[in-house]
């Protein structure tokens with residue numbers, strides 16, 4: 506009988522009960538089903554002596570935390586984006602990191618497309634008008650927006666989610682698809698998606714609806730600022746389902762206020778959950794609270810994947826030592 510003590514794991518945020526149950530089968534578990542807000546110091550205090558952490562996109566796993574928690578061996582996030590985790594610092598310390606790709610691709614692409622359509626067709630602006638009791642008569646150009654079908658879709662960041670959005674645009678809506686990415690796709694993939702690679706300036710100039718789906722890093726900070734917005738068509742829309750900080754929100758608010766672009770759809774914000782106050786005042790922006798991956802089945806799948814990674818990373822379960830979506834698998838070999 507294996508009498509070794511179970512590894513100790515902290516779940517930093519509230520998560521599905523079935524995921525807690527799964528983790529509890531393998532670990533001595535501390536969790537936060539009350540979803541209490543912890544300061545960074547509280548998080549560090551609660552991680553003392555923990556072997557693993559189940560986190561989301563909201564906890565900062567930085568050098569200070571890692572230095573203060575030398576026992577930590579695995580950090581598994583249920584998000585695909587991991588800009589809140591210092592991957593290099595984790596790797597240096599032998600801490601395995603995993604994220605949750607693939608399981609959210611189609612759901613997030615659905616939402617990106619929906620947000621782009623809501624933005625182009627002024628859905629929330631017109632709903633606010635109706636709810637305010639201001640709809641008294643029909644008007645020939647009332648809330649007339651931009652067409653989506655047949656328009657030019659621009660995708661900045663052509664990874665899995667970008668490709669899924671491109672597919673929706675090309676196959677479902679007859680859009681011409683342009684994209685820009687750090688590296689160009691294989692021509693066969695481009696042909697299948699009906700997508701044309703262009704430089705960033707051309708993407709900005711020619712897109713009717715530009716969707717941002719690139720990861721956040723210092724290199725993509727303010728990838729869309731005043732200079733980039735100035736290149737866009739005055740009729741164009743901008744949709745961001747990637748990360749706050751990729752867009753300079755103050756510059757965007759200014760461009761929207763001056764109608765230098767027509768409208769924006771934003772699911773992510775610089776400094777979220779705070780939203781730039783100027784954006785809140787504008788009619789031509791659709792705002793959602795970072796929910797692009799939030800269908801119930803997908804959020805459950807993301808959480809299950811993070812749990813599977815943690816279980817395997819800490820040597821438990823049938824896939825011990827083989828976490829399915831590790832970002833620095835090499836640290837396990839070095840242990």
Ligand code: GLV
Nearest residue numbers: 583584585586798
């Ligand atoms: C959500 O933003 C994610 O990175 O999963």
